[in-house]
Amino acid sequence: MENMVDQDQQWLINCLNATLDINHNVRSFAEASLHQASLQPGFGSALAKVAANRELSSGLPIRGLLLLSLDDSHRKICTAVSMAVASIAHYDWPEDWPDLLPLLLKLINDQTNMNGVHGALRCLALLSGDLDDTVVPKLVPVLFPCLHTIVSSPQIYDKILRAKALSIVHSCSSVLGVMSGVYKTETSALMSPMVQTWMEQFSIILEHPVHSDDPDDWSIRMETFVSSLRVYEQASIEGAEDPYEGRYDSDGAEQSLESFVIQLFELLVTIVGSSKLVKAVANNIKELAYYTIAFLQITEHQVHTWSLDANQYVADEDDNTYSCRVSGALLLEEVVSSCGTEAINAIVDAAKTQFVNSQQAKVTGSAAWWRIREAILFALSSLSDQLLEAEVSGHTRADLGNLLEQIIAEDMGSGVHEYPFLFARVFSSIAKFSSMLSHGVVEHFLLAAISAIGMDVPPLVKVGACRALCHLLPDANKGMLQPHIMGLFSSLANLLNQASDETMHLVLETLQAAIGAGHEASVSIEPVLSPIILNMWVSHVSDPFISIDAVEVLENAPTDVVKAVYDTCFDSAIRIILQTDDHSELQNATECLAYFLSGAKQEVLAWGGDPGFTMRSLLDVASRLLDPDLESSGSLFVGSYILQLILHLPSQMAPHIKDLVAALVHISIPHVEQFIDLLISVPAEGHDNSFVYVMSEWTKQQGEIQGSYQIKVTTTALALLLSTRHIELGKITVQGITTRSKAKLAPDQWTSMSLPAKILALLTDALIEIQEQVLGGGDEDSDWEEAQAGDAKADQDLLYSVGDTSYSRPSYEYLDAMAKAIDEDEVDGDEDESLHSADPLNEINLANYLFDFIVKFSQTDRPLFDHLCQSLTKAQQNAVQMVLNR
Secondary structure (H helix, E strand, C coil): CHHHHHHHHHHHHHHHHHCCCCCHHHHHHHHHHHHHHHCCCCHHHHHHHHHHCCCCCCCCCHHHHHHHCCCCCCHHHHHHHHHHHHHHHHHHCCCCCCCHHHHHHHHHCCCCCHHHHHHHHHHHHHHHHHCCCCCHHHHHHHHHHHHHHHHCCCCCCCHHHHHHHHHHHHHHHHHHHHHCCCCHHHHHHHHHHHHHHHHHHHHHHHHCCCCCCCHHHHCCCCCCHHHHHHHHHHHHHCCCCCCCCCCECCCCCECCHHHHHHHHHHHHHHHHHCCCCCHHHHCCHHHHHHHHHHHCCCCHHHHHHHHHCHHHHHHHHHCCCCCHHHHHHHHHHHHHHHHCHHHHHHHHHHHHHHHHHHHHHHHCCCCCHHHHHHHHHHHHHHCHHHHHHHHHHCCCCCCHHHHHHHHHHHHCCCCCCCCHHHHHHHHHHHHHHHHHCCHHHHHHHHHHHHHHHHCCCCHHHHHHHHHHHHHHHHHCCHHHHHHHHHHHHHHHHHHHHHCCHHHHHHHHHHHHHHHHHCHHHHHHHHHHHHHHHHHHHHHCCCCHHHHHHHHHHHHCCCHHHHHHHHHHHHHHHHHHHHHCCCHHHHHHHHHHHHHHHHHHCCHHHHHCCCHHHHHHHHHHHHHHHCCCCCCHHHHCCHHHHHHHHHHHCHHHHHHHHHHHHHHHHHHCCCCHHHHHHHHHHCCECCECCHHHHHHHHHHHHHHHCCCHHHHHHHHHHHHHHHHCCCCCHHHCEEEEEEECCCCCCCCCEEEEEEHHHHHHHHHHHHHHHHHHHHHCCCCCCCHHHHHHCCCCHHHHHHHCCCCCCCCCCCCCCCHHHHHHHCCCCCCCHHHHHHHHCCCHHHHCCHHHHHHHHHHHHHHHCHHHHHHHHCCCCHHHHHHHHHHHHC
């Protein structure tokens, strides 16, 4: 097939070349052949491929020949040629193709060739997307008069051509609008002579109302709501068939009524958002809100779709799926944002008027009365934050609370099965506006929502009831809830078994609120809830949202529930982390284990029967999450997991704290200060915070570390911490040096010193130890000797990682040995050496690194450096001075 395409292109190229031949007969034959080919399917595509081939001979006037095909009567060929011209023009116009615009204007002005007008406009519409501030000022004076002729001549040009001309005007005007910020005088001078004629034409276009049977007319004007609303109500809201649904114009743009109304909203949002244009609607906000609310009514298509699938209803509501309802709500938000309290009062007044209309419609027997009532609540709920803020500030005269209670009281007397959408909206509105409603009304609907969860009512009603409960349960009276809480647990458990996807999130959120409200009762319901939640967690472990929702339910649970969870899925979580490569599964299982540790603490070791095996499993998890072969997204929660290990299993983790935290410090490069902030934010029993606890233990054990690799990891990590000069470092006091007691039986005493001084002392001790090894007859190629004359690139890469903004995060390879080091059974030195051999950290010359660190630190902040040195011993001070004097 590829060869066939190549042959076709070659034939076409030969024909095009033949049209340049000096022999008249050859030229004529070539032209006739091209004409015949243009009538065949695929000609436009082949021509476009030839046009896009940049390697063809520059002598071939393909560009001119393409323009001659713009008036082809076959629209698909015309479109293909237009795209080819636009593609070439993107590179060649205007510098290398100056005659393009004159040729297009010639086609546009030729009223005897409408195919040519269409092709030229199509081509200009494609080109308009690439226009910039260098081209538009030159183009507008020549092009706009031609476009105005087309737009103002409906007797000559059809609506498709006029709409195309307006789209080009819009593109050029958009560029000029951007330019006006810098070139206000120039753009004003350019457009002022043309504004009056264009405004008159726009008025003519908008003068007549919209007709439902002419979709081409929709695309050339943006009409006011008054004439459009009835068309939309009949076709979409009331369910009369929209014959144009799914119809697209020649450019692929949708022509449905829904898309037309959305465009209306988008136009109005732009107007309202402009400080200059908003004045046009400032005196008619109530009318604007009145019609907007009417457009927010649920369509018949939505009724059908959502009735069949409550999950889709939840998804569309939560995700703000692109629709007329969402666009209308955004318009109301923009109105409030631009017009403030005046807009809030006007919108509430419009809602009151629509409420009266719905009452009248109900009395007269209209089957659709509930739609406008639901739309009122939907509109107000979309503005709940702004309305509540205005209510608290007292800047509004709108009595919204009274209106809401009136609507709600009347609606609850209607049949739940007949009007499920209205009931669902009432429940969710209660959740939004509970602070505006009387205590009695809120309590009544709380009990009604609890009952609805367990009743045989449409799923949509249960969705609304769940939304109400999520908001109302946390502040509910515990005594009032007590008789109903067990029934609610059972109902939610049954509902959870039936839920899927989006509704599952909502039910889990409701269950979490119920557990918090009836904490004591949750122990009794645990045998029912745990298996359901756990099965859900296991079956959705790769779904981050459902999995997290399930775990958060367990987070509020008492120890008995956590124990049941442990029995069911602790082994599964461990196995997932050790075996899977799926990032979502790794993240969720890690978070689940962190919740186990947080809820069970020390008890988690006894629950498995073998505390040693459980501890090794937890450490194996840490090792896997720190594995350099594991991508960083899979170990996203390793920090919080390791913190839980350290906080809740302190005695078991004491030997590993320095290693694990040092690894986390390196992982956090170049934002080590954020890692410090994380530790500070986590409380630790007996200490001010986790950072204080971790650094106290680490600095106490640093001098006991064995093995060159472990020393390099922890020492460089301490240097990174000190390099941040984080303000919290100086607030922490740790164990200093030991002082011998004069009394033989009295214990040795320890001094106290600031954490920065202790870190500097530890770094200096490392230098001294390296020196002692050299003086004691160590390896000739020792770190100390290499520090005097060695390649320091690797050391500097790590040394400057905190302060250098251009630094990029190092690879995870250096964590390989770190991860393996926490295995308590690993004691083989040879194996350890092989693990470290390919580790970039292992290549660091520690003496060189420390030399450079001390020099840089002293140069960067000498006052702080001198202050810290005062806390050092004489030997440590001498070592520092030796470094500075080298």
